[in-house]
Amino acid sequence: MLEVADLEVRYGAIQAVRGISLTAKRGELIALLGANGAGKSTTIMCIAGALKPAAGSIRIAGEDVTSAGPEAMIRKGLATVTETRDVFPDLTVAENLMLGSYIRRHDRAGVTEDRERMLTLFPRLAERSSQPAGTLSGGEQQMLVIARAMMSRPKVLLLDEPSLGLAPAIVDQIFEMIGVLKRSGLTIVLVEQNIAKALEVADRAYVMRLGRIAASGTAGEISAATDFNAVYLGG
Ligand SMILES: Nc1ncnc2c1ncn2[C@@H]1O[C@H](COP(=O)(O)OP(=O)(O)OP(=O)(O)O)[C@@H](O)[C@H]1O
Ligand SMILES: [Mg+2]
16 A cells, blocks of 8 residues: 655755665554654655655555655545644634545535544544634644544555653553554554554554664564664664
8 A cells, every 4th residue: 555665865965764665555554663863754754745755766555656745645545644743723623624624625425424433533522623723632632633634534644653742541542543543444654652552553563773674574573573772772
């Protein structure tokens, strides 16, 4: 479903991603792990079309989408939840959700159906649907950005550190939702610092180090074979 090959991304003279390759099959959840600065978010932003790669290719369902911009990527079936958890604070929860369906706004029945599905999946959002999104807690905002991303009916969902800064009980809820989305057949790329949680839900994992893939394997192999202290503290 998603094939990234030999991807390189630069910020001027800084080469943040130095030739990474990864794949995710339909319905698979892959975890992208690694220390701060390893290049995880850069990889995600490049796949999302927000950064142009210096080299390499990106394919979705076999189609080359390497040079597509952010809106084109959404139309190709890719939705992204960035690290920054951006909601439109003055718009209500329901209005934020509707913005996620912008590319298919003419499919009114489908959009209504998806909104109901997301409000069922995230009851905390349903209770707060007419509240301005800026008044939500951090965990609720994270639920909202995931639900909003799902409103474009993606084939592939990229999640950059969804558990960052959230209380353990909320983290558990977010991971439960991720599990539900995975079981519905969605392909997911999950960037996480919470390695234990990520490897619980992941099928396979890639460990990034200094812009490269340092290790990859099934979630079981990676948790057994990888010295995470070295990966995370060694930089
Ligand atoms: N806009 C930018 N301009 C210049 N360098 C950048 C920019 N964004 C990121 N970098 C650099 O690229 C490298 C990779 O950063 P990136 O944000 O992709 O790492 P990360 O793995 O997501 O880290 P974290 O776990 O802290 O989110 C870092 O060395 C960072 O300083
Ligand atoms: Mg990051």
